[in-house]
Amino acid sequence: MKMYILIKESVPNKLVPVIAAHASLACYKKFETDSDLEKWINSIFKKVVCKVNNIEFENSKTEPKNLTLTESALNNEEVCIVFCPRNEYSKQFKYFRMWTPNVE
Secondary structure: OEEEEEEEOOOOHHHHHHHHHHHHHHHHHHHOOOHHHHHHHOOOOEEEEEEEOHHHHHHHOOOOOEEEEEEHHHOOEEEEEEEOOEOOOOHHHHHOEEOOOOOO
16 A cells, blocks of 8 residues: 655755655545555555656546645645555556656
């Protein structure tokens, strides 16, 4: 089981750790009574943080059990989508890039 956290590639590096932390906590709060989240939190607790472009971000909104987050430091722009942990994700998740800092 995994919790996917998708962050827009345009988000500055310095904000990504905080956004990912907020996403994980917000997901827990929203889905804390969901059986998948309960199973995940009592087992492996795996998270995957990926960077996505705008098209991937918008397409991901159609996936079930997700939460979109905004960032006040970026004029309340949507910056992240987090998904309630599950065993299986749609095919598009296989193609998302793992988040790594941009070289600045």
